[in-house]
Amino acid sequence: MEFKELECFVVLSEELHFARTAERLYLSPGRVSQLVRSLETRIGGRLLERTSRRVRLTTLGERFLADLRPAFDALGQAVVDAKTAAREVTGVLRVGFLATPTGLVTGSVRRFEERNPDCEVELVEIPLSDPFSKLRAHQVDVVFTLLPVEEPDIAAGAELNHVAMRLGLPNYHPLARRSSINAEELASVSLIGLDDPAPRRWREHVAPSHTPSGRPIALAGTVATSQEGVSQVALGRGAMLICTPSAASYVSPDVVFVPVTGLPPSILGLAWLKSSETAVIRAFNEAAEGHSPHMVAA
Amino acid sequence: MEFKELECFVVLSEELHFARTAERLYLSPGRVSQLVRSLETRIGGRLLERTSRRVRLTTLGERFLADLRPAFDALGQAVVDAKTAAREVTGVLRVGFLATPTGLVTGSVRRFEERNPDCEVELVEIPLSDPFSKLRAHQVDVVFTLLPVEEPDIAAGAELNHVAMRLGLPNYHPLARRSSINAEELASVSLIGLDDPAPRRWREHVAPSHTPSGRPIALAGTVATSQEGVSQVALGRGAMLICTPSAASYVSPDVVFVPVTGLPPSILGLAWLKSSETAVIRAFNEAAEGHSPHMVAA
């Protein structure tokens, strides 16, 4: 069952003229003749009666056309619709964020929704300890995450944000009154780290095992989310490194966030499954990259 | 828009497995991979998400399949139906006959209807003077006619019947009492011939211009049908040669039909348009050829 033959028959049924049919299909008249003959052989009977002077449908041809035409049109329409859908940015986009919907997240979403009013955004929290599972399980389409991303099945966008780190401390802690803390001083606290699925880089970022100069840092325990971590800090079970924008949202009388100098910044960006990249994801990535708080200083 | 790609996508959507899909389509798995990739490029987005371990439809793929599937199935069904219709013998067959539905005609029709109860036969009279116009105008599908047929656009079946000729005469004519007439004696009568569109062979058959030995025969005038001719004979305007079976149906006190010896018999058979040959026509031809009054002697 060859598509070209059917197409040729449908057009020829309209035109009843080989040369015009050929023109419409970007073929030579000879090829049209071949295709029709081939289709007739396949069907097993004459579909068109033709002399060099007149072309007309046979009874069989008329009946076939009546059956074929609607199916044929629907088929073409399905393909056109799919092409459109592939290009269009509609439906629902599920965006994962870490810890807290910071300015970067809300700003990117606002900008995206402004430019793509037909697409709704759902925000989903991603546990710090497991940044990619929801992506791989198709529970979210795209996530804000720490760059760089080293997973081979995951693609990442550009760096969107360099964010300085703060240390969350119980308010009675000696360091809590300081206006800033040097990275070397972390050797004097116990840090709260991340639960198991977290990549090694993330663990080391949130709870470095040594100071830049090599002094060991104690590990107080592990948590799944920054919210859990802050709770632990409030209970005096350790200190926790956290991004400055996230820290701003944890307002608690028991916890103080003090800037830490000498640590590499958190670099945030978008990530998505390579195998599931869509026009919607590309559009969101563009919106995020065009978002203004670009490269906010550490 | 390639049919193979669509087919491949539909099957792969069912199987969610490249090797099984390939098997069902008689292709190699590699080819299936190529086809799907090609379709995705054409559409402009991923239709299936696949790892070496799992294959699943994307949202786009699901929507596309929902649109595509009914159209795809209907298309296949239309082709199957057309193939069936091309083989089947159904509908209406319009059969043309000359002068009178003789035993050959009625017998063939009965036999055909017996064997093809789904096909209805309509009988249409064809004027003797114009045996093929109704065929060419698609007013009939097949005609009983004089053989041989020399028109290049018309096909003919086997000889079905050799029929002796009779001469129709006014009952007061000197020859009307004879039990038979020799062809040479036609020189003594005026014959009624055929109107214009009739082929030369027909004219000469119905109203020969000379006897077998070469004596001229007068022409009394021309008519379109044998019914008209018999009327002319009844009015004494001439004599008319007519087939024996046809003569039997013109019962009139004014006209006598006398057998003529020494003339070639009328050979009857079927004819149809080469360009419009169908399974129905072939079936009717077979029925007629199998009909018993085969080769009735002159």
Next chain:
DNA sequence: ATGTCTTACGGAAGACGTAATAATA
């Protein structure tokens, strides 16, 4: 004589399989 459909032929495109490769569990 002209416009139209069909046929013959050769070159180019692409359809397909095989086998090696990559990725998953």
Next chain:
DNA sequence: TATTATTACGTCTTCCGTAAGACAT
């Protein structure tokens, strides 16, 4: 390691246009 999808590459089909032929008006 076993299973499965993908890629590379060579072969072979068939797609298609050109041009000549056949046919009808």
